[in-house]
Amino acid sequence: xxxxVHLTIDGKPIxxxxxxxLIDAVRKYGIEIPAFCYYExxxxxAACRMCLVEVEKMPKLQxxxxxxxxxxxxxxxxxxxxxxxxxxxxxxxxxxxxxxCPVCDKGxxxxxxxxxxxxxxxxxxFNETKQxxxxxxxxxxxxxxxxxxxxxxxxxxxxNEGMGVAALGIANRAVTSEIIPNEADHLNCDExxxxxxxxxxxxxxxxxxxxxxxxxxxxxxxxxCAHCADGCKTTLGVRNNSIIRANNRDHSxxxxxxLCVKGRFAFDYGASQERLQTPLARVDGKLEPxxxxxxxxxxxxxxxxxxxxxxxxxxIGSNHTTNEENYxxxxxxxxGLGTNNIDHHRTGDVITLIDALAGKGGQLAxxxxxxxxxxxxxxxxxxxxxxxxxxxQLRANVRHHQAQIYPITPGPVREDNQATRSLRVDKxxxxxxxxxxxxxxxxxxxxxxxxxxxxxGDAVRKLVDFGESLGVPVKYVALVDYxxxxxxxxxxxxxxxxxxxxxxxxxxxRIGQMLASTDLDVLWVVGANPLKxxxxxxxxxxxxxxxxxxxxxxxxADIVLPAGSAYEKNGTVTNVCGQVQMLKKGIGAMxxxxxxxxxxxLAKEMKLDLGPATPDALLAEIRTxxxxxxxxxxxxxxxxxxxxxxxxxxxxxxxxxxxxSANDTMYTSGSISRYSKALTSLMEYPGELYSGKSK
Amino acid sequence: xASKISDFLxxxxxxxxxxxxxxxxxxxxxxxxxxxxxxxxxxxxxxxxHVLQRDENGLEKCVACFLCxxxxxxxxxxxxxxxxxxxxxxxxxxxxxxxxNIDYSRCIxxxxxxxxCPTDAITHGHEFExxxxxxxxxxxxxxxxxxxxxxxxxxxxxxxxxx
Ligand code: SF4
Ligand code: SF4
Ligand code: SF4
Ligand code: SF4
Ligand code: SF4
Ligand code: FES
Numbered sequence: 001x002x003x004x005v006h007l008t009i010d011g012k013p014i015x016x017x018x019x020x021x022l023i024d025a026v027r028k029y030g031i032e033i034p035a036f037c038y039y040e041x042x043x044x045x046a047a048c049r050m051c052l053v054e055v056e057k058m059p060k061l062q063x064x065x066x067x068x069x070x071x072x073x074x075x076x077x078x079x080x081x082x083x084x085x086x087x088x089x090x091x092x093x094x095x096x097x098x099x100x101c102p103v104c105d106k107g108x109x110x111x112x113x114x115x116x117x118x119x120x121x122x123x124x125x126f127n128e129t130k131q132x133x134x135x136x137x138x139x140x141x142x143x144x145x146x147x148x149x150x151x152x153x154x155x156x157x158x159x160n161e162g163m164g165v166a167a168l169g170i171a172n173r174a175v176t177s178e179i180i181p182n183e184a185d186h187l188n189c190d191e192x193x194x195x196x197x198x199x200x201x202x203x204x205x206x207x208x209x210x211x212x213x214x215x216x217x218x219x220x221x222x223x224x225c226a227h228c229a230d231g232c233k234t235t236l237g238v239r240n241n242s243i244i245r246a247n248n249r250d251h252s253x254x255x256x257x258x259l260c261v262k263g264r265f266a267f268d269y270g271a272s273q274e275r276l277q278t279p280l281a282r283v284d285g286k287l288e289p290x291x292x293x294x295x296x297x298x299x300x301x302x303x304x305x306x307x308x309x310x311x312x313x314x315x316i317g318s319n320h321t322t323n324e325e326n327y328x329x330x331x332x333x334x335x336g337l338g339t340n341n342i343d344h345h346r347t348g349d350v351i352t353l354i355d356a357l358a359g360k361g362g363q364l365a366x367x368x369x370x371x372x373x374x375x376x377x378x379x380x381x382x383x384x385x386x387x388x389x390x391x392x393q394l395r396a397n398v399r400h401h402q403a404q405i406y407p408i409t410p411g412p413v414r415e416d417n418q419a420t421r422s423l424r425v426d427k428x429x430x431x432x433x434x435x436x437x438x439x440x441x442x443x444x445x446x447x448x449x450x451x452x453x454x455x456x457g458d459a460v461r462k463l464v465d466f467g468e469s470l471g472v473p474v475k476y477v478a479l480v481d482y483x484x485x486x487x488x489x490x491x492x493x494x495x496x497x498x499x500x501x502x503x504x505x506x507x508x509x510r511i512g513q514m515l516a517s518t519d520l521d522v523l524w525v526v527g528a529n530p531l532k533x534x535x536x537x538x539x540x541x542x543x544x545x546x547x548x549x550x551x552x553x554x555x556x557a558d559i560v561l562p563a564g565s566a567y568e569k570n571g572t573v574t575n576v577c578g579q580v581q582m583l584k585k586g587i588g589a590m591x592x593x594x595x596x597x598x599x600x601x602l603a604k605e606m607k608l609d610l611g612p613a614t615p616d617a618l619l620a621e622i623r624t625x626x627x628x629x630x631x632x633x634x635x636x637x638x639x640x641x642x643x644x645x646x647x648x649x650x651x652x653x654x655x656x657x658x659x660x661s662a663n664d665t666m667y668t669s670g671s672i673s674r675y676s677k678a679l680t681s682l683m684e685y686p687g688e689l690y691s692g693k694s695k
Numbered sequence: 696x697a698s699k700i701s702d703f704l705x706x707x708x709x710x711x712x713x714x715x716x717x718x719x720x721x722x723x724x725x726x727x728x729x730x731x732x733x734x735x736x737x738x739x740x741x742x743x744x745h746v747l748q749r750d751e752n753g754l755e756k757c758v759a760c761f762l763c764x765x766x767x768x769x770x771x772x773x774x775x776x777x778x779x780x781x782x783x784x785x786x787x788x789x790x791x792x793x794x795x796n797i798d799y800s801r802c803i804x805x806x807x808x809x810x811x812c813p814t815d816a817i818t819h820g821h822e823f824e825x826x827x828x829x830x831x832x833x834x835x836x837x838x839x840x841x842x843x844x845x846x847x848x849x850x851x852x853x854x855x856x857x858x
Contacts, residue, residue: 102760102813103788135789211778211790214761 007073022064022075023051033077034086034115036093036200037152038065041396042161045153048093050115052085053077061085086119095126096175098147106202108215112150138187140681141207141265142196144179149203151177155195162258164384164395164414165189179203190666191682192388193264197247197257208265208678209245213237220249222639223584224573225263226320226566227669229480230255230367230389231575232263233639236567236586243267243567243586254367254579254641260388262669265678267567270589272675274549276562277591287550287560292593295559300605302542303337303522311521313339314514314541317493318527318595319347319482319670322571322583324618325596326484326491327499327626328610329526332599334498336608340508341520344493345528346659347481349456351489351650354501356464357476358648365448365475366577366643371397373475375404375420375444377437379430379463381452381479382689383407384414385665387576390450390477391415404444408433410454411690427454431463442470450477457656480576481662482670483566487574490628490644496652500627503652510658517541526595527563529553529671546595551671564594570615571596572636579641580631663689737821742804744822745797747841748815750787755841756816757795758788763808763817771801772808788814795837800830 003018009026016025023033024040036048044066052061056074061082064075076082093112101107133146153170156179160166167182167189181187196204218237225232225246233253237245246267251257279295280287290298306313315333317326333342357363370376371393384391395418397403404420407413408430416422420440425433430451441447447470455463460478467474480486492499495508511530514523518539526546531553537543545557554560566573567586574580593601600613611621619636622629628646635642662670665687673679673686728735737743748756759776775794777785785791808817827833 102762103758103790107760211759211776213776214765216765217761 005069005071005073007069007071007075009075010077016069018069020069022053022062022067022069022073025069026064026075026077031077033064034118035065036111036115036150037154039154039157039198041400042154042157045157048150048152049089050086052082052089054079054082083119086115087121090116090120091124091126093150094120094124096130096147097150098130098132100145100148100202103211104148104202105205105210106148106199110202111200136185137207138181138185139189139191139207139683141191141193141261141678142181142187143205143207143210144181145203145205146178148201149179150201151179152200154198154200155179155204158194158198159189161399162392162395163190163192163194164391164417168195186683188684190384190388191261191265191684192259193247193261194258197259197264206245206265208268209237212244213239218244221584221586222250222252223567223586224483224581225259226483227262227266227672228260228387228389228664229482229485229576230387231483231573231577231579231581231641232259232389233581234259234263234267236267238586241587242271252639253581254575255389255392258389258392260392260666261682262388262666262673262679266669266673266676268678269672269676270548270565270567270587272549272677274675275589275592276547276549276554276560277589278562280550280554280557280560282558287555287557295561296598296601296605299544299559300602303602304606306521306542307337312517312519313337313341314509314517314520314523315339315342316511316514316523316525316528316530317342317344317488319345319480319485319488320566320672321484321488321527321595322566322569322573322615323484323487323491323580323622323629324571324615325526325594325599326488326493327618327622328596328599328613330492330499331610332603332608333524334492336603336606336610340495340504340506341514342493342495342508343511343514343658344488345511345530345662346489346494347485347661348451348453348478349460349654349656349659350478350480350486351497351501351652351654352457352460353464353476353478354646355648355650356461358650361647363475364578364643365450365477366579367393367575367641369448369475369577370394370450370477372401373397373403373448374401374446375406375441375448377406377408377434377441377447377449378413378415379408379434379449379451380410380427380454381450382409382411382413382665383450385687385689386452386481386661386663387450387479388666390576404440406437406440409690412692413690428459430455431459431466434463434466438466438470442472445472447472447474448477449474450479452479453659453661456659457654477577479661481664483575484573486576486578487572487580490574490646491622491626496655497650499622499625500629501646501648501650502627503650510655512658525553525557531556532671546598548592549671549675561598562592563598564589564592568592569594569596572615572619574644575641578644578646580629580636580644581641582636582639665689740819741821741823742806742809742819744799744820744825744835745808745840746818746820747795747837748818749842752787754784755786755791756814757792757812758786758814758816759790759792759795760813762811762813766807766811768805768807769801769803771798772796773798792837795840797835797840799825799833799835 004015035051037045046066051064053064054076055062135145156168159168171180218239221236232255234246235249278289281290398418407415408423423433498504516538520541523541524544529551543557545554546561546563628644631642667685667687764772773796777793
């Protein structure tokens with residue numbers, strides 16, 4: 001508390017930690033100092049002069065965005081002198097600014113519009129003809145309109161500092177200054193759209209959103225990104241039951257302002273022409289449309305018959321369905337069908353980590369920990385590609401707290417640019433190589449270790465032993481691929497474990513065994529595509545597939561049911577760090593049903609009593625019965641992330657051979673990305689891991 | 696007796712006053728309009744069914760800024776925006792209204808939409824015959840609201856001055 005300084009602002013006494021910038025210090029007290037160039041977390045620019053304030057004993061107006069608070073300072077933010085200065089600055093900014101508001105995409109949420117409304121002159125005095133420069137398309141998703149640009153350089157800084165891409169630069173001087181892309185007339189970059197997001201005006205606009213609507217015409221629905229495991233919060237802009245844009249409008253959630261290209265633009269996969277809109281059944285070897293009633297009746301009859309005669313079932317669950325759906329599916333399989341043959345595509349070794357950390361507690365890192373840790377080690381993962389949000393937080397950690405980072409990977413990664421030391425090792429040699437960093441990590445005083453799929457089984461135990469030997473606080477993240485990979489494990493979608501990582505002690509087939517088995521009578525695949533890189537099933541089971549598209553697996557099915565996407569349902573998902581967040585239904589899709597509704601209808605048709613099947617009721621059940629999931633409902637309901645407390649020991653043999661990441665890049669997303677026009681239209685698609693690109 | 700005479704005189708005076716008004720009105724010009732036999736006349740600023748205007752090149756003036764819809768107190772304007780391309784140019788700006796509906800079962804003819812429009816694209820015309828037995832016919836689409844020809848020719852007089 002000793003380093004709090006006290007100052008007076010607009011007559012109000014306030015306090016703030018020493019070193020805080022004035023513009024940040026006052027925000028907590030409900031005072032907003034206008035700013036164009038200042039952007040929290042980025043380097044200071046002091047280019048726009050909108051933040052001028054009066055400070056007693058200082059002869060001239062000061063820029064609040066560069067002025068640290070000082071003891072006894074007396075500041076006035078709204079005086080006639082200040083208002084006059086802002087008016088003058090605006091007049092300059094507007095010298096060559098077009099009167100585009102009626103057509104400009106930013107209209108209605110434009111910082112320049114707001115400021116002009118508040119401080120601007122009714123009329124400009126510069127009557128010279130405005131210079132027109134045609135709008136440029138830099139990529140399918142990024143457009144640039146030079147005359148609207150107010151040269152605040154936020155875009156340049158976010159791309160350089162925030163993304164580590166540095167695709168944007170400045171050409172020329174003074175009035176001819178211009179923001180330019182890295183490849184003369186186009187961008188070759190992450191296509192994350194962060195530059196569009198931070199642009200205070202309508203100079204940078206989004207391809208998919210351009211000229212479609214107005215901010216106030218949309219419903220804004222906060223949910224969680226459907227793609228990777230990081231769990232970014234996103235606000236869907238919905239109009240007429242279609243998603244028009246996604247951005248994290250209020251900068252809340254684990255990601256703050258961040259979204260990667262998938263979160264920002266790849267919401268369009270659900271609207272693909274190839275989306276299934278009716279159930280299909282195999283007739284004379286071909287898939288033909290049938291009604292929901294007939295499809296459900298046929299499946300229920302088949303399931304009932306096979307169960308009756310004691311036949312064998314196989315169930316493959318999804319990395320994308322909600323915790324509630326996963327929980328209900330395993331209940332359906334275990335209680336309803338009487339089988340323990342249930343699995344999903346495992347993308348990282350979480351189980352061994354939980355077991356190795358048994359009885360320790362508090363050693364699973366959260367996203368916040370990655371932003372705050374003095375040292376971060378990344379093992380066997382191209383973080384910027386595979387976990388864009390964690391990589392963003394890591395870069396912020398380096399900028400704000402000078403964290404030491406150590407990528408130990410098979411090839412070059414973006415993290416090398418900021419690394420204290422990078423080690424190149426063959427897959428599987430990561431933990432071995434870690435030994436040489438012991439002294440440095442000890443010195444740092446606290447470490448977060450992120451590990452990808454090459455580190456599994458015994459290697460995880462060795463890793464934890466190494467961490468323990470450091471004698472400083474160490475936290476871990478087992479990196480997994482998809483939006484609910486973590487939830488799939490913890491809700492019991494493996495033969496070894498019941499929900500809450502309780503060993504099941506009953507044998508059961510894993511995916512590989514199910515696909516290779518000739519004894520299965522029924523194979524039920526929910527939101528997964530296990531036949532993507534396989535020719536066909538070994539046996540001839542009755543194959544039921546629930547999916548959005550006719551995937552390779554669906555093509556071989558006997559019955560295909562069209563399912564709802566993550567943007568079309570309520571429920572919860574658990575991110576890579578084990579933090580639970582709530583999905584909120586944004587839209588509905590014609591002809592489809594959510595996976596949970598499908599399960600419930602099937603259960604009803606089969607006269608199974610599996611308890612209530614609504615997201616709310618199941619969440620209540622999960623919170624009371626699943627170990628580690630007694631999360632606070634209020635946190636979830638208000639859009640927060642609640643850390644789970646799943647704890648070891650987990651006394652099972654982890655089948656390490658079943659664990660392999662899909663190695664998605666930042667432009668791909670399992671079987672989904674090929675249905676996203678936004679992604680497939682990018683010249684960078686599909687991208688390559690460890691390519692050393694985007695240095 | 697006296698009261699009967701005064702009654703008679705009183706009535707005669709009243710009739711005379713009444714007839715006086717009648718004769719006076721017979722002499723002065725008629726204000727009653729013979730609608731529907733003769734088309735009615737309007738004050739210039741009468742607020743009737745809206746007209747979407749075109750500019751001097753025949754392009755639509757509406758750029759789909761949604762300000763009319765935002766300003767409308769009865770929430771009866773519905774717009775969908777789309778982008779002009781070099782091949783299809785509908786309006787003068789970057790965007791145009793691919794759909795523009797006004798729901799006349801809700802419109803209160805307040806004129807706020809006209810006030811809000813930055814390009815003078817939406818105006819009030821003088822058409823007023825909207826009665827219908829079927830309210831579903833009261834949603835007028837852009838095709839119906841749009842003036843047929845280039846600027847001026849079909850616009851009401853006061854709008855000619857403004858544009
Ligand atoms: S950037 Fe803002 S002020 Fe400029 S035209 Fe667009 S909405 Fe208007
Ligand atoms: S899209 Fe992202 S990576 Fe590309 S220029 Fe903009 S901020 Fe940089
Ligand atoms: S494009 Fe936008 S963010 Fe970039 S300098 Fe111009 S106004 Fe600022
Ligand atoms: S980092 Fe992951 S969760 Fe976040 S927006 Fe990208 S794909 Fe979605
Ligand atoms: S006249 Fe008034 S009620 Fe009618 S469309 Fe215009 S703003 Fe809406
Ligand atoms: S915000 Fe302070 S100078 Fe721009």
